[in-house]
Amino acid sequence: MKTEEISILGAGLIGSLMSIYLRRQGLDVSVYDKRPDKRKTPYTEGGRSINMALSHRGWKSLDKVGLKEKVLPLAIPMYGRKIHDEHGGTTFSPYGTKEQAIYSISRGRFNQLLAEEAESLGVKFFFDHKCLNTDFRTQEITFETPEGEKKMEAPVIIGADGAYSSLRMSMQKQIRFNYKQEYISHGYKELTIPATASGDFAMDPNALHIWPRGKFMLIALPNPDKSFTCTLFLPFEGTKVCFAKITEERDLVSVFKSYFEDAYQLMPNLTEEYFRNPTSSLINVECYPWVQGQSILIGDASHAMVPFYGQGMNCGFEDCFILNGLIEKYGKSSWDMVFEKFQKIRKDDTDAICQLAMENFVEMRDSVSDPRFILRKKIEAKLHQLYPNDWVPLYTMVTFSDMGYAEAYALGKLQEAIMDKVMANPLITENWDKLDYEDIINQMDSAKAV
Amino acid sequence: MKTEEISILGAGLIGSLMSIYLRRQGLDVSVYDKRPDKRKTPYTEGGRSINMALSHRGWKSLDKVGLKEKVLPLAIPMYGRKIHDEHGGTTFSPYGTKEQAIYSISRGRFNQLLAEEAESLGVKFFFDHKCLNTDFRTQEITFETPEGEKKMEAPVIIGADGAYSSLRMSMQKQIRFNYKQEYISHGYKELTIPATASGDFAMDPNALHIWPRGKFMLIALPNPDKSFTCTLFLPFEGTKVCFAKITEERDLVSVFKSYFEDAYQLMPNLTEEYFRNPTSSLINVECYPWVQGQSILIGDASHAMVPFYGQGMNCGFEDCFILNGLIEKYGKSSWDMVFEKFQKIRKDDTDAICQLAMENFVEMRDSVSDPRFILRKKIEAKLHQLYPNDWVPLYTMVTFSDMGYAEAYALGKLQEAIMDKVMANPLITENWDKLDYEDIINQMDSAKAV
Structure with a gap:
């Protein structure tokens, strides 16, 4: 089993966490970023969102490398949506059970914590390295640096370089690369x-x-x-x-x-x-394949989504978690095989969360203030309370579980069809508490069986 | 009214015809191509299809600049499909009426004819000029040439540089450029x-x-x-x-x-x-906007389609025809306004033909050998014969008319729904000739009225 150096493009949240995973597996890891070192220059993101909502998939991925306790002090739990109407009135709508929260966290300090952790483990960081091109035949990266252009052989490349990924741009010129930016x-x-x-x-x-x-x-x-x-x-x-x-x-x-x-x-x-x-x-990016030989895209580089489900970072962290699991399982000698497996098992899930993020925009900006929508959520919450395993609201599956996004999406669509029928009852507002909840669960079981 | 120099990227069929149109409007036109001059080196296309099917929209666009008669000797009319079954049997299925044909033409000689025509009108051609980048703020193009890199100011740029367009690649890096390659x-x-x-x-x-x-x-x-x-x-x-x-x-x-x-x-x-x-x-490319300031994409650069409707070149020629018409109408002083109008009126049509080309693949490789499909076409042909204005088969609208592709597509979907009902008649094979054809036309009229 040979140990090869891994080159990660992008020192953002995903690239930094990935470097920690790989370093902990005993690999030599170098991270390259086009931006200057944040610890030496003020943190600016040029239009990227400052705040994110860290939830279960993110915490799980941090916990795996012992970082949960270190990150917790940076994060503020948010237990639900507080909806402000036009007259200053507010309504609180919980995200899940009383204990379940998503956590507000600022990109800057969080990124710094991850990069410092990586560095303390021995990951090497190279800032002011803008990737201009990657040649997949020679596995050679061309960087633009303050000292001029620099070419470097990189046997294994992980592109965590975000929605405007340079690695992806090189892949796009390869034959049979499917790509959509919207x-x-x-x-x-x-x-x-x-x-x-x-x-x-x-x-x-x-x-x-x-x-x-x-x-x-x-x-x-x-x-x-x-x-x-x-x-x-x-x-x-x-x-x-x-x-x-x-x-x-x-x-x-x-x-x-x-x-x-x-x-x-x-x-x-x-x-x-x-x-x-x-x-x-706001951009949505989907592409396939994510792999060219021993190079792979992860995080926003392969699936940038709109921010309305709060899953962009969580999904990227889960990419790291899953890729790490595959490396543990299959070893470090066959990167193309591991990468191939990763993209095969992961693509449907990232397609599903990209789609959900798009759909959730309408929910956030419009439906959440609709009394019928609120009632619907209340009925679903009651179903979940009565039948915790048989009816898990879509938001809970996505945010507080690590069920595959594609499975959550499919179950969500079944639930939606059943809830449409429930809500069609003309007396639903008055009688919602006296519904035959068991019958609803039976409908869901039948729907799943098809 | 000032006369500015127009720079066209791509000396292929579309770029050459566009240059003829513009030159005939009295503009200074230069055409740049990454390939060597075909008249000096043998014609190779690196995997691009050699033969094309020239049909009405193409002829119309050639005729407008008096080229129809010159092109005709290069073209062989094909009046229908000859379908070969597995046992060597053949069936002939006409494309339209007896006189209607699509014309087989070879890319190489046709391209040469157009380029020579352009040159004789005073269009300047620059071969071995590979566009590396276009800067839209300065309208500056960077070319790679045998003599090294060359930068050039280009006040008006038309990208006719094909499915792998370099101009489009520069546009893709602009904000809010929607893009799909599949x-x-x-x-x-x-x-x-x-x-x-x-x-x-x-x-x-x-x-x-x-x-x-x-x-x-x-x-x-x-x-x-x-x-x-x-x-x-x-x-x-x-x-x-x-x-x-x-x-x-x-x-x-x-x-x-x-x-x-x-x-x-x-x-x-x-x-x-x-x-x-x-x-x-085989690639399908859709993108939008096609315009950045005084630069525009036309032909495959903005809408590369799969070849199964035989419309790629015809559609690109029609782009030239329409753009030329807008320049005639609005003058040569406001390129961004003309380009803006072009993309607004043209995008729905090119989306429709991209979609039709994809759908026609199934028809060509599968349906054409199905007796029910052949019967369906026969009924439609009869409808067209009886009611030439009220029922025009989709293939005819696309191939032998210059109705907008989007309108043809929409009408085609209405016809499809009506023909599905007609074909559901269990005795259709026996009774097709005795159908109430007028009733079918009435159904179509009602459907259109909705």
Whole structure:
């Protein structure tokens, strides 16, 4: 069994965690990133979201390498959605059981923790290395560095270099590479609700706040410094509220006063932030194959998704977990075989979560404020409570379990069809508590049996 | 009205015809191609199909610049499909009326004719110019040439550089560029049926020959030198007949003797050609927007389709025709406005023909040999004969008219639903001639009215 050096492209969250896994398997690992070393220059992400929601798949993947306890202090549990209506009223809707939460975490410090952990294990980091091209015949990478172009042989390459992956761009020029990149019509802008004058959170810190407004929305996630990072999602263009129509302070204030009055009161720096921060776009990327010889794509590089299911990072971490498991099982001598197995077992799952993330946008910005949607969730929660194994809500399967995403998606579609029938009952609002719940479970069992 | 120089990338069929259109509008036009000048080196296409089927949209576009008469001598009319069964029997199925034909034409000579015509009008050609990158902020193109890298300012750029377009690759890195490239599971290989010993065509030259075999097929198109260019379409991999399973002469001969016996008898050089010629893949490309400032994609660069409707070149020529019309209408001073209008009116049509081309593969390799399919076509032909304006078969709308592809597609789907009902009649085989044809037309009218 020979030990080869592994080259990882991308020192982000996924690349750093992958390097830890591989280093712990005794491999020599080098990580290359086009950005400068974050510990020497201020952390900027150029339009990437600052906050993420860490949930079960992410924690599982961190726990496997003993990092759960170290990460926990950086994370703030959010037990449900707090939905803000147009009049300042709020409704809390739990994500799962009382103990289940997703965790708000900031990209910068988290990334730093993972990179430092990797370095302490002996992973070598090379910053200011922008990958220009990868030649799969020679397994040679060309980097642009401050010292000029540099060519390097890399027997095994893992591309964790994100939605705009350079490794993927080289793969795209290979024959029979299927590829799709799709921008949605909405963009986003990050804003802040700072801590109050007395140094407290301005709202409940243990919830993900949503201002759903049909075609657009605002959300807010808590930070350890007691501020909230807000994200405003609007269509780029259109006849109603959209980024193109907010060109001066007056437009901005009018939108916020009309639609987000309670948040507006908490945002003293709104105008300055709005016109300073970039308007970023949202991309969905799917491709196949992920493998060329001894090179593989993982994380956003192979399946960048829109952020509306909070699974991008969790899915990328699970990629690391699964790939690590395959290396443990099949050894380190046959990378192409291991990579081939990985893509075969993983592709359906990442397709499913990309699709779910797209579908969840409508849910977040629109359905969550619909009383019938809330009732539906309540009935599903009761079903889950009565029959914890036979009816697991889709959100729970995705967020609080590690069932394959594709299986969760398929079960979710069966549940949806059954719940459509349940909700068609004209007296459902009055009688939802007296439904024949066992019959619903029996319907689900029959549906699964088909 | 200022006259700016237009730079066209790609000296293929579409780029050459576009240059003729623009030159005839009095513009300065330069065409750049990565390949060497074909008049100085032998014509090779590296896996691109040699034969094409020129039909109405193509002729219309050539006629507009007075080229129809010059091209006609290069083209051989094919009035229908000649379908070869497994026992050597053949059936002829006309494409339209007796006069309607699609025309077999060879890429090489046709391309040369167009390029020479362009040059005689004053278009400048630059070969051995491989576009490496286009910078849309500065409208600067970087070429790789035998004399080294060359940068050039190009105020207006038209990318007619094919399915693997370099201009598109630069656009792909722009924000909010939607892109999909998809390879189908089949590949193709070109083979030859030479002229007979006495110098004649070995089969009927006025038909497109098809050997439909369910999951795979062989086709043949006539050439002016009395040979036929055959194209074998097989899955790359699989458990049955596929390229991966033909590794030696024995495998090849066994496939041809089992499935294409009559063709096999006419192919003396089969083995040599099969193992010498490349196995090429088939790609579908869709993207949007096609425009970045004063740069635009046309032809395969913006919508490469699989070849099964014989529309790739015709559609690209129609792009030139339509773009030329818009320039005539709106003038030459506002390229971004003209380009914007072009993509808006054209995108739905090219999406439709990409989709039709994909769907037609099943028809060509499978349905055409089904007696029920043949009956269906016969009923549709009769409908068309009785009601020439109210029922135009889909193939006719696409091939022998210049109705928008999207409209043809939509009408085709309505016809399909009505024909499904007609064919559900259990006695249809016996009674097809006695159907209430007027009732069918009335159904179509009602369907259109919805």
